[in-house]
Every structure is written in structure tokens, then in C-alpha cells.
Amino acid sequence: MYSHSDRLKAVETYIQCGKSAAVTVRILGYPCKKQLKRWYESYVDFDQIVPRKKRKPKYNAAERRVAIEHYFRTGKCIARTVRELGYPSQQWLRAWVNGDLPGATTNLSKLAPVPAHVDAERKRAVIELCTRQDSAAVIAEKFGVSRQALYKWRNKLIDAETGNTMKRRRDRASDEDRDGLRAEVDVLEQRVHELQLEHDILIKANELIKKEEGVNPRTLSNREKTLLVDALKDIYNLAELLTSLELPRSSYYHNRKALKRPDKYADVRGEMVVIFERNYRCYGYRRIGECLRRGGLQLSEKVVRRLMAEEGLVVGSTRRNRFKTYRGELSPAPENITDRDFKSSLPNEKWLTDLSEFGIPAGKIYLSQIIDCFDGLVVSWSISQTPNADLVNAMLDEAIITLAPGETPTVHSDRGSHYRWPGWIRRIEKANLRRSMSRKGCTPDNAACEAFFGRLKTEFFYSRRWTGVTIPMFIAELDSYIRWYNESRIKMSLGGKSPVEYRQGLEIAA
Numbered sequence: 001m002y003s004h005s006d007r008l009k010a011v012e013t014y015i016q017c018g019k020s021a022a023v024t025v026r027i028l029g030y031p032c033k034k035q036l037k038r039w040y041e042s043y044v045d046f047d048q049i050v051p052r053k054k055r056k057p058k059y060n061a062a063e064r065r066v067a068i069e070h071y072f073r074t075g076k077c078i079a080r081t082v083r084e085l086g087y088p089s090q091q092w093l094r095a096w097v098n099g100d101l102p103g104a105t106t107n108l109s110k111l112a113p114v115p116a117h118v119d120a121e122r123k124r125a126v127i128e129l130c131t132r133q134d135s136a137a138v139i140a141e142k143f144g145v146s147r148q149a150l151y152k153w154r155n156k157l158i159d160a161e162t163g164n165t166m167k168r169r170r171d172r173a174s175d176e177d178r179d180g181l182r183a184e185v186d187v188l189e190q191r192v193h194e195l196q197l198e199h200d201i202l203i204k205a206n207e208l209i210k211k212e213e214g215v216n217p218r219t220l221s222n223r224e225k226t227l228l229v230d231a232l233k234d235i236y237n238l239a240e241l242l243t244s245l246e247l248p249r250s251s252y253y254h255n256r257k258a259l260k261r262p263d264k265y266a267d268v269r270g271e272m273v274v275i276f277e278r279n280y281r282c283y284g285y286r287r288i289g290e291c292l293r294r295g296g297l298q299l300s301e302k303v304v305r306r307l308m309a310e311e312g313l314v315v316g317s318t319r320r321n322r323f324k325t326y327r328g329e330l331s332p333a334p335e336n337i338t339d340r341d342f343k344s345s346l347p348n349e350k351w352l353t354d355l356s357e358f359g360i361p362a363g364k365i366y367l368s369q370i371i372d373c374f375d376g377l378v379v380s381w382s383i384s385q386t387p388n389a390d391l392v393n394a395m396l397d398e399a400i401i402t403l404a405p406g407e408t409p410t411v412h413s414d415r416g417s418h419y420r421w422p423g424w425i426r427r428i429e430k431a432n433l434r435r436s437m438s439r440k441g442c443t444p445d446n447a448a449c450e451a452f453f454g455r456l457k458t459e460f461f462y463s464r465r466w467t468g469v470t471i472p473m474f475i476a477e478l479d480s481y482i483r484w485y486n487e488s489r490i491k492m493s494l495g496g497k498s499p500v501e502y503r504q505g506l507e508i509a510a
Helices: 004-016 020-029 033-045 061-073 076-084 090-098 119-130 136-143 147-157 162-168 175-208 222-234 238-245 249-260 265-276 285-294 302-311 387-400 422-430 443-461 469-488 501-508
Strands: 349-362 363-373 379-382 410-413 435-438
Touching: 004 020, 004 033, 020 033, 061 076, 061 090, 076 090, 119 136, 119 147, 136 147, 175 222, 175 238, 222 238, 222 249, 238 302, 265 285, 265 302, 265 363, 349 387, 349 443, 349 469, 363 443, 363 469, 379 387, 379 469, 387 422, 422 435, 443 469, 469 501
Parallel strands: 349 410, 410 435
Antiparallel strands: 349 363, 363 379
């Protein structure tokens, strides 16, 4: 990293500086202290040091002493010393004062001490500065200090209010600007108050009526809104609470009067909670109603359901993770002709089909499609809100129309009930197609079709939020994506072409 000459120069400077590694590194800018000492030991051992002729210093001792005395006499202001004497640079003067450079040390004890200014003299200097007729530099010279020190005395001795009055005020705000700023502040304060009110309403809704913190307070019942108003009316005005919750004043007083009446179902509520907890929290309204009738309490079904909802007695239920079409053995299953071989040398030789479910806030949508193993082209597809036989039959009819004379592909599917109904089998036989089915519960037997669903949901479905999207809108976007998948989405396995472009190229070559 460093040449021989660089090392030799560093060792010689190190010797000239009295073997002070810190000073040498500060002058040269290289190397580190430990490395410098290692270089010195190495050069001393091998006798490789060639002393250079000492260069005559630029400033002699008298000039250095004059500069240092001026520095201490003018309040230790380096910039003023350099400006008035014309030499040296600020870095050199700082080094002379600190004694960092060789030969720059000075016996500072012999210098005339700077007189300590007493408080009275400081006050007199500050008064003369504030009521001055001469410049601040002349006043600082008169008291033997720097101009910066004079201003520091003023800031310490004069309070902030008096100091601010002596400063020039720039950019004075006009009355119109101040009025506009006050109006803006008022609007912001009002907005903060409204946000705080909304926050407190959500917190109380979670505490009193066991609602989630993200619930919309306007969707609550009038009885629940009345409870929130009573809980917050000591903090906020009644009118703004009713406005925020969109609760009419008459409804508030009506529900408040109803809440004060004794609850005739108080004992029943406790009994229902006991029955629910005692039976592993799995009894619904029918069985809880039956238990109450056994105890001599005759309640209607509506009352039992309402009381359970108010007490939060909800029975847990399991949720199916994915859509399945298998409903048992409906007809003899054909053999697995594909046998996990999803490669094809010609179009319309092997077809794969399956169903998939899409759950959005607006509802559920089902997709059925046929994939060609030749290039992954989606031959046909159909989208519906119900996974019935019409969904798959319409898809198969559209796929058969695309076949040329003499093309009889193998249609591979899982063992779903849609592919074992007479209507599906009749269409297959009429078009002279061959059926192939996976083994029961064996997803890898139809892996290529499942892979298409994975790409579809990763690229189109999982990466977006579907809140506010209606079912017709979702169907239109899903249909648009599949068309893009066929016509525009390139595949590296097809040489950077889409399935449609790949087939068009084969037709041109033929």
C-alpha cells in the first residue's frame, strides 16, 4: 500500500518530531501509530535510515512568539490573529499554541497574563456596546478582548426579552397572516378533538360491549350507542356525541329509560352462561333452550338466540381450508393414462383440468379450465359463482370446438364428482376423447394443473386487496388475466414467447 519512499519519509518525520507518533500522523496523514513504530524499528534494525537535510523553517522563533502573544492578548481568537498579522494559517497557529509542531513550543508562562475582567467591567463593556457610537471592533479593542467575547458577555448579562428588543425584526407578519394562522390552528385543534373523540368511542366499544376496536360505531344498535354516550358524556358534550354516533336525541332518551328498567331475564342469562360453560361451550340455541325447558323456563327461540348473542355465547365451528369436489365413488374411475407425464410433443394431445376457488369479501368465485401440456395454453375456461355441472360442461364444450378433425386428446382430471357425472362422460365419448384420472387424494398426479393455479393466485390474487370489488368486477379481471396469460405472458421454456405466439410460429414454420 505504501512505497519505500513513503515509509522512509514517515520514519524521518517521526525522528524529527521527537518520536511523537501522534504529531507525525497529524502532519503526514498516514499511517497509524502502531504501523509507524513498526516501520521505525525495522529501519533502525537494518540501518536503512538516510537523514535528510533539514529544511529551513518558514517562520522563525521570533515570529512564532509574536503570533502566540497576539493570540493570547486578543482573547484567544485565532481568526483575528491571522487576519491582523497576515500569517500563519489557522492550522499552523493552533499547532504552535498547542506545541504540536517541532520547534514550535513556547514558554507560555513568561507571557503577560490576560487580565481577568470583573463583572463591573463586563457590564460597562456591554452597556457601551448596546449604546455604542463606535463599532464593536473598536469597543473590543478598547477592553482588550475579541469581538466574539464581547457579544458573549452581552448574551449572558442581558435577559432574553431585552436582547430580543435590540435585534432587528425581519419578516414581520402582517395582521392578515396572523389571522390566517390562527384560523388554521383552530381547524387543526378541532380536527384533533374529533379524532380523539373517535378513538375514545372505539375504546369504550371494546370495553363495554366487547366489540373489536376496528368496528364502525355507526353500525351499532341504538341500545349500544346509548351505553357509549352514557360512558363518555362526562368528558364530551352530549350534542357532539349524538352527532358522531348518528343517534337521534329521542332514541337516546328512550333507550336510556329502557336500560334503567330491571332486566326480567337477569336470572335466565346467568343460567344460560352456566349451561354453556358446563357443556364444553358447544351447545347452540336449540340445546340451551331445551335445557331451560327442563328447568321449567319456557322461552321462545328468538329470545334464546338474542340472549346468547348479547352474552357472547358463540359456538366454535371448523372451517374448510380448500374446495374439494370429491363426494364418493359415483361411477367406475378410469385408469391414470397420463401417469405424471405432463410433456407433449404435439398440441391437443394431453389436456389437464381442475377447479379452483377464490374467496373475496363479496363472495366466492369458482374457475374451471383446461390446460394443454404442449405449451401450457389455457384452451378454455369458465367462471361461475357455483361449482355445479354447468361450470365444467360449458368449459368442455368450448374446448371441443377448438379441435381440428382427427384430434382426440386425453383429458386428465382428479376424482371430483364433476368429472364422473353422466353429462361429462357423454360429452367425452361423443368427441372420441379419452379419460384419465388421478388416484384418490393424490395431488401430484395432476401437478401441472395445480402449478397453473399456484402461478395464477401468486401473480393475480394474493398480491392484491379485494375489498370493495364486486363479483362481476372480479370475474372480468380474472378473465382478462387468463387472456393475458395466453397472449402476452412469456415463458422461458417456450423461448421467451407466449403460448399463442409459440403456436403461431409453429404454423408459419410448417
